[in-house]
Each structure stands twice: as structure tokens, then as C-alpha cells.
Amino acid sequence: MTLSPHFTPWTALLGGALIGLSAGLFIFLNGRIAGISGLLGSLLARQGDGRGEKLLFIVGLLVSPWIWSLVATLPESRFQAGGVALVLAGLLVGLGTRYGAGCTSGHGICGLSRLSVRSLVAVCCFMGSGFAGVYAIRHLLGA
Template identity: 55%
Template sequence: MELASFVLLNGRIAGISGILGGLLTPSRGDIGWRIAFMAGLIGAPLLWLVAADMPAINVEASYPALIVAGLLVGIGTRYGSGCTSGHGVCGLSRLSPRSLVATLTFMAAGFVTVFLIRHVLGA
């Protein structure tokens, strides 16, 4: 619902990498809504904590692996002109051919990576 509302009310796609990237290179009059959006992303889990217990989170990776993975995702969003939420959710719902290709590429890369790590490298 919030993604559709964002497009209808602002005429913009709610791709997180684009919104965050706009904060790193701000334009005059364009920073307020970006800060509010990011504050909502950070604030929503904090509000959840007030209402209920957080679900258990179990990450089976080292900090160096998580850092490398995060950097690779960040680089990929720049090369792909958007992130998985921008292309996979917003782009596909608008029937964007570019988003279809990007999402298929994301998925294929994920499948290949999991196969290589689990079945070839045996990790």
C-alpha cells in the first residue's frame, strides 16, 4: 500500500537505493521527504519494539562477509540503476521491461551464487 501511495502522491518510485542516494547528493528542496522516508524505515522497527517483542534474528555469516556483501549490493544497485525493491516491486508493478530484465538478473545471480557456495564450494 505504501509503495502505491508513494507513486500516487509523489510521482516517484519507492526504491530505497535511489532515496538514500539522493541524500548523499542532495538537491535543494528534495531532502525533506527523503529524510522522512528513511526515518520511517528506521523508526518502524523501533515502534514495533514498543508494541511487541522483536522476532529472533539468526545471521550465519561473519562481519567481514556481511560487509563485503553489503558493498557488493551497493555497487550492484548503482550498476543496475536501482535495487531489488525498486525493480522487483515497483518496476514490475509498472510493467517496466528494464525492471523485468534487472529482476531476472538479480534472481539468476542469487541462484548461481547459492548453488556455487553450497554445492561446489561445500560451505
């Protein structure tokens, strides 16, 4: 594995700080965890309160790369997997968020920062699954 020559730790640090700030502000101002799968799921289910701020949070996630592109060049995105593999991976992630009652943002960012044991177990499970999946695909299947 090699790092991109365009990688700078400062942009990664700034991005992480902005994620933490937005998650912290969301819980402070709304009293809700900023778990993206939960926010999106409640918007698609058309139920519950706080739909406006949930929608704005999701729109902010979608618009932020465009805003960043006004200031700096976005990094090139390359996928080594085919379309079928990407769709299958997306479906498996969606299934995992339903069974795990949350996603990486809900458990990994918000849950771990609150020292939640349940979130620690969830993060260990999906990180372990990711490691095992990459190992199986690259080393056992040779893809």
C-alpha cells in the same frame, strides 16, 4: 530448509501490504518511485529536490522495527556468515544497484507493478545472481 515455528503468514501478508501501500502512496503523493537505493543515494549526494520526504521515508524504514516492537516481539536475527562476508555482500549489492540503476524495491516492487520490462529483466538478473551466489557458496565452496 525449515520454516521458523514463529512464522505466521498473517504478519508477512501485513508487512507486504504495508510495503505496497507506502510505495503506492509515495508515487501518488510525490510522483517518485520509492527505490531505497535511489532515495538514499540522492540524500547522500546532497542534491535534488524533495529531500524532506526522502529523509522521512528512510527514517520511517529505520524506526518501523522499533514501533513494531511496541506491539509484538521482533523475530530473532541470526547471521550464519562472518563479518567479512557480510561486508563483501553489502558492497556487491551496492555495486549491483549502481550498475542495475535500481534495487529490489525500485525494480521489484514499483517497477514490476507498473509492468516495466526493464524492471522484469533487472529482477531476473539479481534473483539469478542471488541463486547462483548461494549455490556457489553452499555447494561449491562448502561454506
